[in-house]
Amino acid sequence: MVNESILVSVEMVLFSLQGNQLYIYLQPYADDYSTGQWVLPHANKILLQDQTLEDVVHRNVSALDLGTLAYLEQVKTIGSNARDPRGWSLAVVYYGFIRRDSVKAKPQTGHWHALEHLDTLSFAHDHAMIMKDSLQRLQNKALYTSVPAFMLEEEFTLRDLQSAFEAILGFPIEKKSFRRRMQEAKLLKETNHVRHANHRPAQLFTLLHGDVHVFNRILEGVRS
Amino acid sequence: MVNESILVSVEMVLFSLQGNQLYIYLQPYADDYSTGQWVLPHANKILLQDQTLEDVVHRNVSALDLGTLAYLEQVKTIGSNARDPRGWSLAVVYYGFIRRDSVKAKPQTGHWHALEHLDTLSFAHDHAMIMKDSLQRLQNKALYTSVPAFMLEEEFTLRDLQSAFEAILGFPIEKKSFRRRMQEAKLLKETNHVRHANHRPAQLFTLLHGDVHVFNRILEGVRS
């Protein structure tokens, strides 16, 4: 019986959007970058003042000073007698979003990495797998819910929203279907602002509420 | 910092089908049934020989001698400084199926309860909430995957399969839509057996493989 010595950690997969690209926050495995490996931010300490696991995540994300945590979802818990040589370990995995308008592009520790460059990086422990599972979960959610909307700033255009979905999913979405889907879901509120550029200005929207909308059908993307 | 003393448990929500009704396995909170309260089966001990959390579940389900565990899915992990008076606790929740053809209706300890009678029971700790969340997860899965198929015996009719979905979802499904959906998913294999009764015999099928099929659309049920 090993319960007295189970090692508990919380692993955090933090996503942000920077210039319509999906980024993930990583820390060097060795403080001096000597191994060239990366790890996910994680919490090894739970405090008595933490009421829940979400509190643990919030406390740790705040300490990282990356920006505002706008969405958080538990992915899974990994329990194993093998992943940590010190003994039986439990890792509770969360993914979350740092809202685009609050992201600090150069954090004090660690770095934001564009998702498309991740395959060039090397990871310690099972963190590559944890990231893969978390991204997979996020991609699934993008197919049938409105969660990607929480990556965006207060006011955004429908094109911004579509770009967020596309950054997550990695494939283009047909414009008309996307707009119909979003507008019929009644989750957006038209503001009385527009965004200007050297073309027709775009209507700005806000989220009507903090609820996640669940669609009946999956986004299938462009068929051709 | 409380890590050295975190209480870890695994909570198991075990479902079975008995006569086309959904049942859940519960244990009396007090061995002598004196409190009238019920709890979910749970594991408080993790052994060094357990390689993963799934191993812990399998070991404990085997010990309960309820039948064969045919499907298992992690629901979530609850962490709290309040749910156990002894200190910070982590509860990893799983739901699973005991296959219909292996169910022992009268277990040595505990009882199977029909889901529709659950509201008359009283539960200890947060087990009512854990059950509700697990059932919700199972119901969601029934809406867009083939997981209910794993509750059934080796060979089953399409009517059996539909009844399993209906038992889980709690609403009737339109026969033709259901059959079309299942047959186009190509997850069933026709056997050369039929089941006889005092009417036209029914074709028996088996599952082609152990994969969970994910549908693009949700079952909407009867509209009228």
Next chain:
DNA sequence: CAAATAGTGTCTCTCAGACATTATATT
């Protein structure tokens, strides 16, 4: 042949994809 359930035919409805077209700003 009556009863009962198995299994099918086929219409409607919803909503995603395709893609052409119109609208409205800046330079």
Next chain:
DNA sequence: AATATAATGTCTGAGAGACACTATTTG
């Protein structure tokens, strides 16, 4: 006016629901 992106109109297609109908067994 040219350019660029915003926004819309409308057709097709996949797949779910409705519901009547046919098929095949037992008693």
